[in-house]
Amino acid sequence: MTQSPMTQSPMTQRALIIDDSKAMRSILRRIVAGLGFETAEAAHGREALDHLEAATATGRVPHLCLIDWNMPVMDGYTFITEVRRRPEWRHVTLMMVTTESEQGQIVRALAAGAHEYVIKPFTPDAIVEKLELLGLVGKGVLA
Amino acid sequence: MTLSPATGPALADVQAITEQVWSSFLGDEEPLLQRFTEPSESGSVAFPAEQVWSAAVSVHGDWTGSITVELSGAVAQSLTRLMLALADEPLEDADIADAVGELVNMIGGNVKSLMPGPSALTLPVVAAGRAAHATDLAEVARLDAVWNGEPVRVSVHAPRS
Numbered sequence: 001m002t003q004s005p006m007t008q009s010p011m012t013q014r015a016l017i018i019d020d021s022k023a024m025r026s027i028l029r030r031i032v033a034g035l036g037f038e039t040a041e042a043a044h045g046r047e048a049l050d051h052l053e054a055a056t057a058t059g060r061v062p063h064l065c066l067i068d069w070n071m072p073v074m075d076g077y078t079f080i081t082e083v084r085r086r087p088e089w090r091h092v093t094l095m096m097v098t099t100e101s102e103q104g105q106i107v108r109a110l111a112a113g114a115h116e117y118v119i120k121p122f123t124p125d126a127i128v129e130k131l132e133l134l135g136l137v138g139k140g141v142l143a
Numbered sequence: 144m145t146l147s148p149a150t151g152p153a154l155a156d157v158q159a160i161t162e163q164v165w166s167s168f169l170g171d172e173e174p175l176l177q178r179f180t181e182p183s184e185s186g187s188v189a190f191p192a193e194q195v196w197s198a199a200v201s202v203h204g205d206w207t208g209s210i211t212v213e214l215s216g217a218v219a220q221s222l223t224r225l226m227l228a229l230a231d232e233p234l235e236d237a238d239i240a241d242a243v244g245e246l247v248n249m250i251g252g253n254v255k256s257l258m259p260g261p262s263a264l265t266l267p268v269v270a271a272g273r274a275a276h277a278t279d280l281a282e283v284a285r286l287d288a289v290w291n292g293e294p295v296r297v298s299v300h301a302p303r304s
Contacts, residue, residue, distance in 0.1 A: 020266070021241055021245040021248070022238065023226035027226060070248070071266075099251070101253065101256040102256060102260045102262075104260070119253075120248075120249045121164045121168060122167065
C-alpha cells in the first residue's frame with residue numbers, strides 16, 4: 001500500500017550547522033534541536049559539502065543549513081555557490097548566520113542562493129522567526 | 144612630517160556593540176559595566192599578571208584596523224561555560240580559545256560594519272596572555288569594563304596615517 005503525501009507522518013527535519021566555532025555550533029544546535037531538528041555539524045564549507053555528499057548517498061540530505069561566512073578551508077559564500085550548482089540539493093534551505101553585515105555582502109550571499117540572513121549576535125527568537133518565515137517551523141516537512 | 148590621527152569607531156558605538164554581544168550570549172542577569180580609566184592607565188592595573196586571555200581580528204579594506212578583546216581567566220571560563228552550556232566539568236584550553244575567538248569575531252564584525260567598506264575580516268587570533276600591538280598602530284577606541292567584578296577590555300587600533 002502506498003501512502004499518499006497527505007497521510008504521511010511528518011518526518012524529523014534535519015539541520016546542518018556550519019561554523020568554525022564550536023561554541024557557536026553549540027548555541028545554534030541548542031536552538032534548532034529545541035525546535036525538533038535532528039542536527040549535524042561541520043567546521044567549514046568543505047566538511048559541509050562532504051556531509052551533504054554522504055547524506056545524499058543515504059537519502060538523508062538536510063532540510064536546512066545554517067552557515068557562517070568567515071571560516072577556514074572553505075567559507076560560507078563558496079559553500080553556497082557550490083550547493084547551488086547541484087540540482088539534487090536545490091531543496092536545501094540555506095541560511096547565513098554571520099557577523100558579516102556589509103550590505104554588499106548580504107546582497108551577494110542572497111544572489112548566490114542563500115534564503116535568509118541573520119547577523120550575529122542574534123537571539124534565539126530571531127532564528128525561530130526566520131525559520132517560521134521559511135516555513136521550517138510551525139509545520140511538518142513531509143517525506 | 145606630521146602624522147594625521149588614525150580613524151576608528153566612536154567609543155559609544157564600541158560599547159553598544161559589546162553590550163549587545165554580551166547580553167545576547169551571556170544574558171542580562173549580570174550586566175557588563177563600563178569602568179572609567181585614565182587614558183594613561185596601563186592594562187596591568189586592571190588585569191591580573193596571569194590568567195588573561197586575548198583575541199583579535201583585523202579588518203582590511205577601505206578601513207583598516209584591528210579589534211582586540213582581553214578578558215580575565217575567570218571571565219573567559221564563564222563565557223565558555225555559558226556558550227557551551229557546560230556546568231562544572233573542567234574546560235579545555237581549546238574550548239576557551241574557541242569561545243573567546245567567537246566573541247571577538249562578533250564584536251569585530253560589527254565594528255567593521257560601522258566603518259567605510261568594502262573590507263574583509265580575518266579569522267580570530269587567540270592567545271593566553273595580554274595582547275600585543277604593533278608600534279605602527281594607534282589605539283583609537285578603548286572600552287574598559289567589568290563583569291562579575293572581573294576586567295574586560297575591548298580596544299580598536301588603526302594604522303597611524
